[in-house]
Amino acid sequence: MSDDGRERRPGATRRRGEELVRAIHEAAIEELLAVGVDRMTMEGIARRAATAKTSLYRRWSSTEEILIDAFLRVFPQEEPSPSSDDLRGDLVRALRMMRDWMTTVGARAVAEVVTARDRNPGLVEAVYARVFGKRGGGFTQTVLRHYVAHGAIAPARLTPVVLDIGEALVVKYRMDHSELPDDAYIDAVVDHAILPALGPPPGGD
Structure with missing residues (x-):
């Protein structure tokens, strides 16, 4: 008892x-x-x-x-290269981590909450602030902010579009194809969307 x-x-x-x-x-x-x-x-x-x-x-x-x-327990934490010298590799790993996490029960649960913002706005705000925020924003945002902090990306480059484009394309692929993208597609998202949107590194113009 x-x-x-x-x-x-x-x-x-x-x-x-x-x-x-x-x-x-x-x-x-x-x-x-x-x-x-x-x-x-x-x-x-x-x-x-x-x-x-x-x-x-x-x-x-x-x-x-x-x-x-x-x-907070189930949401993964991306850990970019400490030396900030592998932006492409870190972005690819971040999106692959996101894709793999999307197959988990934890991801389904998080989606259940954040897609119903109109019914539970306070809870959704708490998820963004206390889960995503504590994890650096999540996935490519964590990587991009890490590189900005180390002077490898100009802060002005991190527009809302740049911060969201990688994750948005992965989610769109799943919606369009009813399956998750393979490694080749994720590589293409980084090479043809995120990196071109960032432009050259500081001093590389």
């Missing part, structure tokens, strides 16, 4: 610390995909995680707070 008097799910074991937090994060994502963000409850997450509801309230005040933490 759990510490709030409920029967534990058969086969459940008592977990603590990071193991319990991970189980709750996974349960929150499963609950989101099963019932939708508007119908999520702390009870539903606790049931899926096979833990007491009090375990959730000790760490989070709402289902939205659990989701933010869960998204």
